[in-house]
Amino acid sequence: MKSLILFFILITLWLLMSGHYSVLIISLGIFSCAFCVYVAKRGKLIDDEGLPIFFIPRLLNYLIWLFKEILKSNLSTAKVIINGKVEPETFTVKASQVTDVAKVIYANSITLTPGTVTTKMQKDIFEVHALNSDFGNDVRTNEMDNKVTWLEGKK
């Protein structure tokens, strides 16, 4: 079932990227996608970690929220750079997600919003570097953590 979904994703990507719809090209596409799925299945890569489809229903909602956050913190980072009021601080936060994929999404979301970077991680504790105490408080309120846990949907 999961390999079928992977094949469908790959063939959609092929059709969108190539733009040529002759019989030869499409059959080559089907052949190479099938080969990729075969290799992935042989390497036992198709599981919840290799193909995380379990949070796709909630993904759009999360992405809209994340883009809003990125826009906001872009503005405040620009303000900090122009003002020159830099008071960096380093602290640790605890991630409450269960799966590794969700933890990676959480760490990447922290890094993606300008002003905060995850510098190190051990099991479920992240070390975060923030440009300013405002950015630090945004992470420490655990709003993003709750959002990613909701996105994971395992609790």
Next chain:
Amino acid sequence: MELILDIFTGICFFIGSLSIIIGACGLIKLPDVFSRIHAAGMIDTGGTAFFILGMIFQTGWSLITVKLILIGVFIFFTSPVTSHVTANLARQKNILPLGKKIGKIL
């Protein structure tokens, strides 16, 4: 209609180039490695997002739009990885960030 789209493209390019210029200033101005990563992250997110949005206004609905969106998606996935790798390498070389540390650090 063409004119409106051109104006939107211009606004998007203006915001994008503004955030790239501010990010580049930050890369020079900020004090240490970890702070400079934030400025680079601003270029990665704000700069590219607005430039791609402006280009999408110009192409309209076609396969090129899909490719532009895919470029955005791939940058969206890879830029935090490079930021994290830079920061993590600096930490592994025992470079401590400036400023205050709250609580115990890993």
